[in-house]
Amino acid sequence: xxxxIGQQFFxxxxxxxxxxxxxxxxxxxxxxxxxxxxxxxxLKASYDELLKKMADYRGGGLFFxxxxxxxxxxxxxxxxxxxxxxxxxxxxxxxxxxxSHEGVIEATLKGALANTVMNGxxxxxxxxxxxxxxxxxxxxxxxxxxxxxxxxxxxxxxxDNAFKIIFxxxxxxxxxxxxxxxCFSGRTLGMAWVTDKAAYRAGVPQTVQVDYVPFYDxxxxxxxxxxxxxxxxxxxKRYPGEYAGFIMELIQGENGSWVGNTEYFEALxxxxxxxxxxxxxxxxxTFGRTTEIFAFQHFKxxxxxDVVTVGKNSQVCATLYSDDHKPKPGLLSQxxxxxxxxxxxxxxxxxxxxxGNYLGENxxxxxxxxxxxxxLEAMSKKMPNKITGPYGIGAMVAMTVFGGDEAKTKDFTYxxxxxxxxxxxxxxxxxxxxxxxxxxxAVEEHHIDEVCAIIEKTLTEME
Ligand SMILES: Cc1ncc(COP(=O)(O)O)c(C=O)c1O
Numbered sequence: 001x002x003x004x005i006g007q008q009f010f011x012x013x014x015x016x017x018x019x020x021x022x023x024x025x026x027x028x029x030x031x032x033x034x035x036x037x038x039x040x041x042x043l044k045a046s047y048d049e050l051l052k053k054m055a056d057y058r059g060g061g062l063f064f065x066x067x068x069x070x071x072x073x074x075x076x077x078x079x080x081x082x083x084x085x086x087x088x089x090x091x092x093x094x095x096x097x098x099x100s101h102e103g104v105i106e107a108t109l110k111g112a113l114a115n116t117v118m119n120g121x122x123x124x125x126x127x128x129x130x131x132x133x134x135x136x137x138x139x140x141x142x143x144x145x146x147x148x149x150x151x152x153x154x155x156x157x158x159x160d161n162a163f164k165i166i167f168x169x170x171x172x173x174x175x176x177x178x179x180x181x182x183c184f185s186g187r188t189l190g191m192a193w194v195t196d197k198a199a200y201r202a203g204v205p206q207t208v209q210v211d212y213v214p215f216y217d218x219x220x221x222x223x224x225x226x227x228x229x230x231x232x233x234x235x236x237k238r239y240p241g242e243y244a245g246f247i248m249e250l251i252q253g254e255n256g257s258w259v260g261n262t263e264y265f266e267a268l269x270x271x272x273x274x275x276x277x278x279x280x281x282x283x284x285x286t287f288g289r290t291t292e293i294f295a296f297q298h299f300k301x302x303x304x305x306d307v308v309t310v311g312k313n314s315q316v317c318a319t320l321y322s323d324d325h326k327p328k329p330g331l332l333s334q335x336x337x338x339x340x341x342x343x344x345x346x347x348x349x350x351x352x353x354x355x356g357n358y359l360g361e362n363x364x365x366x367x368x369x370x371x372x373x374x375x376l377e378a379m380s381k382k383m384p385n386k387i388t389g390p391y392g393i394g395a396m397v398a399m400t401v402f403g404g405d406e407a408k409t410k411d412f413t414y415x416x417x418x419x420x421x422x423x424x425x426x427x428x429x430x431x432x433x434x435x436x437x438x439x440x441x442a443v444e445e446h447h448i449d450e451v452c453a454i455i456e457k458t459l460t461e462m463e
Pocket of ligand 1: 154155159185253311
């Protein structure tokens, strides 16, 4: 078969040679990154200057004093002050394969060599078609109807697009949405009014009308189902026919890895069905982190989903929808839907999650979860006044420190950072949590052991 000039270029032996050299150089340098290291005092002045520059031009400092040097090794990352830390939050759940992964770098290089930096509504390169096929086939493998995939550049934008699709489908009367209490859906003008946090929409005029339903409580299985169904029914009585959709995070990530339940979801979905309400599952954080690539598959909700959004681990963000929810021309379009490097990396990472031994009850994700959980449980027995939990599922792990006190939890994440582990605060008082979004694909049990030793040391140092 005759090849395009593009195919000839990408298969040019000189590129193979160049890639080989790049990989050799990468491995020569990253092999020196073997464990946690304190900052280099000689780099302190230049690092402080960089941090100041960042804060001055950004209009405010960073949450952590994190400016990477551009290299790492699996779960370890080097910062520009020469320190090395365990990255157990990965940019809030993005770098699933860890730092400086050879395969990811090769994929991004392929994208970087493409003719354009960005892809968008008027032009996509051939890799995008391959990527959409992988995502679509993975989503529909158990019969879900969400076969159409629209790419976008952030999780919030993917959710905005999902809302527009559902509002258009249910127009003109249905203008309201259901969401879970304490949900996080992003911070666009639309999503700021969905995310259940007043501070994130302070001063912003209302864009979407949302009513909140209490999330699942594993300590009150039956009661929490009854409460949620009752909340929905009372809203439906107040605003009959006005609900277009229900956005569901099946595991609440930003709130601290709260895990839902199939029976609970099915009870709410039954009310949706009775009232012509579309189901939107927000998988921006859950994608690739449970026993299945999609959490809706883990909870066996395949036949119910109308629209699904993904982001973070997927490297690209996307809104998936059924034919029945196909938007009219003009509703969705974007100049940028993703960079060439991003699309190429997404293709590589998603295939790796699907084809490696990560998913399933006995896959690497669940094995590492159990290991981490056992370690944290043992720690909580040792110092019950300092740590409770752990919570979460799969690659979403959380714990409570100092009874969930917000200020102390924040302080703990700073101290843990200084001791060499990146985590993040989640939820709010009185139930603040510390959470971890591990780069599962790069983590081994001994990394978790080392991280747990640092957690224990940090807790011991705090009163
Ligand atoms: C469940 C969920 N939805 C949406 C978003 C927003 O994604 P982004 O920050 O890429 O806009 C997030 C981000 O944390 C999320 O966790």
